[in-house]
Amino acid sequence: MNIFKTKSYYKFSRNPLSVVGLIIVTLVVLLAILAPYITPFPEHVGPFTDFANKSKPPSWKYIFGTDKIGRDIFTRVIFGYRISLILGIVVLSIAVPIGVTMGLCAGYIGKKTELVLMRITDIFLAIPALVLALSVIGLLDRPNLLYTMMAVSMAWWPWYTRLIYNLTRSIKTEGYITAAEIMGASKLHIMFREILPNCLPSLLTKITLDLGFVILVGSSLSFLGLGIPPPSPSWGSMLSIGRSYLYRIVWYGIMPGIFIMMLVISLQFVSKYIQRISKSNNS
Numbered sequence: 001m002n003i004f005k006t007k008s009y010y011k012f013s014r015n016p017l018s019v020v021g022l023i024i025v026t027l028v029v030l031l032a033i034l035a036p037y038i039t040p041f042p043e044h045v046g047p048f049t050d051f052a053n054k055s056k057p058p059s060w061k062y063i064f065g066t067d068k069i070g071r072d073i074f075t076r077v078i079f080g081y082r083i084s085l086i087l088g089i090v091v092l093s094i095a096v097p098i099g100v101t102m103g104l105c106a107g108y109i110g111k112k113t114e115l116v117l118m119r120i121t122d123i124f125l126a127i128p129a130l131v132l133a134l135s136v137i138g139l140l141d142r143p144n145l146l147y148t149m150m151a152v153s154m155a156w157w158p159w160y161t162r163l164i165y166n167l168t169r170s171i172k173t174e175g176y177i178t179a180a181e182i183m184g185a186s187k188l189h190i191m192f193r194e195i196l197p198n199c200l201p202s203l204l205t206k207i208t209l210d211l212g213f214v215i216l217v218g219s220s221l222s223f224l225g226l227g228i229p230p231p232s233p234s235w236g237s238m239l240s241i242g243r244s245y246l247y248r249i250v251w252y253g254i255m256p257g258i259f260i261m262m263l264v265i266s267l268q269f270v271s272k273y274i275q276r277i278s279k280s281n282n283s
């Protein structure tokens with residue numbers, strides 16, 4: 001089947017915001033993968049100093065200028081894409097399977113299983129994600145990328161449990177679920193082969209939208225000094241340091257902020273398109 005002749009592709013191509021969002025997201029992924037090869041100063045990612053070129057304004061040599069110790073901001077911002085995407089993908093890879101499994105079990109099995117799982121979920125949902133992540137990191141030895149991913153994952157799985165739980169409760173009353181039960185299908189088969197595929201449109205929409213929010217939370221933790229520590233090029237830590245020099249090195253704090261905004265908004269555009277397509281397919 002030619003994807004360029006499908007109805008979904010036609011709808012997508014007629015939505016300019018979705019097209020722009022997908023182009024930017026694709027470009028971000030390529031930049032993250034090729035960062036060591038396309039950045040002019042990859043050695044500036046680590047512990048590097050060049051005081052002779054500190055606080056340089058944007059120029060042909062330094063596209064986004066340099067920071068207070070002479071590191072190229074463009075190079076560090078591009079490598080920041082790699083760290084942010086790793087954070088978002090790993091967090092969702094942990095949170096989604098946990099949340100989906102608990103939501104399916106609570107929604108389909110019901111009774112005491114539903115009571116226990118949903119009360120645990122409600123407890124976690126009562127605590128804001130950023131506050132919970134801060135608390136988890138505060139209990140650990142020192143902040144780093146691994147601890148940040150663990151902390152944000154613990155704060156994110158309840159949202160998927162609640163989503164899949166609500167979808168499962170509505171789907172399990174359908175006729176084909178009753179037919180599968182009459183034919184002797186196991187609970188695992190019904191949950192993962194019958195119910196879960198019908199949850200995928202809503203699940204994919206939330207994953208796309210949450211990827212941007214996870215990156216924002218990770219950047220917020222780094223901004224507060226509890227995320228990825230220097231000299232790693234985390235957008236949050238770059239913003240935190242840049243705010244102290246906002247009136248002298250304007251480009252230091254502005255550039256990471258612009259790139260965060262571009263990525264999050266682009267993911268929202270793509271998410272809105274997926275949501276629109278899933279609604280049209282269900283109608």
